[in-house]
Amino acid sequence: MAVDGAQLWTLNQRLLSVVMDACSAELAELGLETKEFFVLAEVAASPYPAELAAALMIPKASVTVYVRNLVAKGFIRREIDDEDLRRHRLILTAEGEAARDRALSALAAEFDRRLARITPQDRTDLQRILLEMLKSPE
Amino acid sequence: MAVDGAQLWTLNQRLLSVVMDACSAELAELGLETKEFFVLAEVAASPYPAELAAALMIPKASVTVYVRNLVAKGFIRREIDDEDLRRHRLILTAEGEAARDRALSALAAEFDRRLARITPQDRTDLQRILLEMLKSPE
């Protein structure tokens, strides 16, 4: 086979760390650590710690830490869920939304700086290919 | 723009963690931690700790730890470099090569299981696109 899966994998991995590295300074200006950013960006879609842990594939204990930091920074707040008193519903504050949006555009900008080297056709191809590969097995 | 850089980025990231997660059990059977595996796989191309740190973008201190573990497990050994007595030339043992090759095929197999869903043309496209995006800026 012409394309080696392992090599492709490391390529991909390296691309991600290069991009993230290039963005970390901008995230820091917004008051966000890298990991915290991922949590912040996912809160709207997965508003409970357990959901965040599952969605981001990180341990519950780590979510606890990042959420605590984000709360301390005023980016999100907790509310007790009416349906289930064990659950902490996480809600983005106005500052949180602003920070998330700016962080997302910084990230997108850096990624786009690299996407810009490839044709629009390649971009849609890349998206299609990644989506296909991400579908759960079988 | 139709393709959102930030979304593409998270897609890509998730793909990598899903694949790595699926492989970690097999790596463990070979006696390899995830991070150690990356070092082992890179040793042939970057046979000195400093080169490994640069290639893998991890701190020198971490390389020290992983190399020590890999040596303890008998996967690599050190030799003083004749040219420069400060350098430790790292050499794969027969066991190390075997473990690396099996780990690589496990990883490739998992990645391929997902690559298999896309056409051969898409695979070469993916490789080309990633390589292009990885080139250092300007």
Add this chain to the structure above:
DNA sequence: ACCCTCTGGTACAATTTGGAACTAATTCAG
């Protein structure tokens, strides 16, 4: 009601990671 099990979240402890200081070897300027 009670007990048993499961789930959401946290706290603490143990492990892992990585920055900074350190030693040893090299290189280069004078």
Add this chain to the structure above:
DNA sequence: CTGAATTAGTTCCAAATTGTACCAGAGGGT
């Protein structure tokens, strides 16, 4: 040659990460 500057690698220790134990509430079954 001497000494400053550089580089390879390690050690030290503080910070980040995470496994485990835990508590509180939910959802059974009896």
